[in-house]
Amino acid sequence: MPLNYAGLWTVPLAKLAPDLKAPVHGRDKYAPEDIDYALSFRPEPGLLKSLPNLKVVFSLGAGVDGFLTDPTYPRNVPLVRFVDHGLSREMTQYVVMHALMFHRQQRYFDHAQTERKWRQTFPPRPTEDTRIGILGLGEIGTMAGAYLRDLDFQVAGWSRTRKNVAGIESFAGTGELHAFLARSDILVCLLPLTPDTRNILNRETFAALPKGAFVINAARGGHLVEDDLIAAIDSGHLAGAALDVFQTEPLPESSPLWAHPKIAVTPHVAGMSDPWAATRWVLDAMARHARGEKLANIVDMALGY
Numbered sequence: 001m002p003l004n005y006a007g008l009w010t011v012p013l014a015k016l017a018p019d020l021k022a023p024v025h026g027r028d029k030y031a032p033e034d035i036d037y038a039l040s041f042r043p044e045p046g047l048l049k050s051l052p053n054l055k056v057v058f059s060l061g062a063g064v065d066g067f068l069t070d071p072t073y074p075r076n077v078p079l080v081r082f083v084d085h086g087l088s089r090e091m092t093q094y095v096v097m098h099a100l101m102f103h104r105q106q107r108y109f110d111h112a113q114t115e116r117k118w119r120q121t122f123p124p125r126p127t128e129d130t131r132i133g134i135l136g137l138g139e140i141g142t143m144a145g146a147y148l149r150d151l152d153f154q155v156a157g158w159s160r161t162r163k164n165v166a167g168i169e170s171f172a173g174t175g176e177l178h179a180f181l182a183r184s185d186i187l188v189c190l191l192p193l194t195p196d197t198r199n200i201l202n203r204e205t206f207a208a209l210p211k212g213a214f215v216i217n218a219a220r221g222g223h224l225v226e227d228d229l230i231a232a233i234d235s236g237h238l239a240g241a242a243l244d245v246f247q248t249e250p251l252p253e254s255s256p257l258w259a260h261p262k263i264a265v266t267p268h269v270a271g272m273s274d275p276w277a278a279t280r281w282v283l284d285a286m287a288r289h290a291r292g293e294k295l296a297n298i299v300d301m302a303l304g305y
Contacts, residue, residue, distance in 0.1 A: 009039060009060065012279040020283075037286055042066030049074050056080060056289055058282050061273055062087055062140070063220060064299050065193040079299040080285060082278055083139060087271045091190070092144040094218050094270035098242035099148060099186050102214040103130060107240070107264070125185075127152045133184025135200070136191035136219065137163045137170070138305070140271075144190065156180060160303075181208035186216065193220035194304030201225060206232035212239045218270040221246040226257060233262050244270040 006024040013022045022039075023030040025047060035051045041061045048057060049072040057079045059067065064081050067073055101107060103124055112119040124130075132148050134141045137157035142165055149155045149167040156169035158180040163170045171180035181187070187209060191197045201217060201224040209215075215238060217224050226247060232238040240262035246255075249268055257263055285295055299305060 005041075008275040009279060012276045016276075016279055017283055037282075039282055040067075043070065045070045046072050048072075048077070056285070056295065058082070058285065059299075060278055062091075062271065063193060064305065065220060065222070068194075068299075068301070068304055075301055078295060079301070080295055081297050081299055081305070082273060082281065083297050084274065084277050084281065086274055086277055088140045088143050091140045091218055091271035092147055094244065094266075095144040095188050095190070095216055096147050096151075098216050098264065099132060099153070099188070099214075100151075101264075102186060102240065102242075103127070107262075111261070128154065130154065130185050131156070131183050132186045132188065133158065133180055134168075135187065135189045137165065137168070138190070138192070141188075141190040142168075144188065153186075154183075156183060178208050181205060182210065184213060185210055186214045189215075189217045189219045189223050191219050191223060192305035193222045196304075198222050199225050201229065203228040203232065206238055209238065211237055213237075214239050215241040216243075217241070218244045221249060226255075229263075230256060230260065233260070240264075242266075244268055 006027065010022060010024060013020060032051050033053050036053060036055050038048060038051065038054060038057045039060055040057070041059060043066070048054060048070070054074065054077050057067065057077055059079065059081045062082060064079060067079055105121055105124060108121065131154040134145050134155065134157045137145065137159040141157060145155045145157055145165060145168045155167065156171060157163060157165065158171040158177060160172065162172040171177070189201060191200065199222070201215065203225070206228060215229065224243070224247070229241055233240060242264040243257065244266045245268055251257065251265065251267070257265055289295060
């Protein structure tokens, strides 16, 4: 784990498992052969391979692309992704918030307030006529879709395989992507980052969306071609976007995304892993593994999630 975040995890580890030895790479001395389990999010390439007796790797975040981009990752060692209701709920809140802010034209009123102008507009399009499309119907995408469905939006999801979620239309595979995009007035990206999904938010994708569509990316910065998004907004085809993740993080001060009037920028905070919840999850999983029980949420290395 990075030194600047190590305390978030070592404190609950020390409290919940005081007898557990948990050295921090780069801070503490340790013998590589003594390490049985690794907790990390974006380990430096080659680190995990250097641990000869490693049994399981636990991701401290929802995404695992930080591991899979390491070509030396020991493929015989299970990688387990963090699945937590609280994290899924936070991500859902972010998506619902920005969908509603766009739907209710909140940024328009924010700008009017800064100018001290009383600007009323026509009512927004009826909620039941507004179509939201979610790229990625995993746990987070399904939760977000259910909340938006219950607010009476027309919700659909696109995923690699067909899903069956009440009240959410399912599109699957590359052959149905265009039809999915064509019916998405608000497009939400909650996909895992894999070679197949990298740069999926590009000029072709934006062109397939209805004119005036809005884009929300709360997944990974690698999904988005940022220049294509700016061009699609500046051309008038897209109405705007809300972005929580970026190709380069922290987002450089020179990025045009910061000052774009139709793009909302947040610093990768849509969903933050709770260190205490994650620590309890890791300790429980380690105990299960020691008893020979099967672990949940093991990443399929071929699929990337």
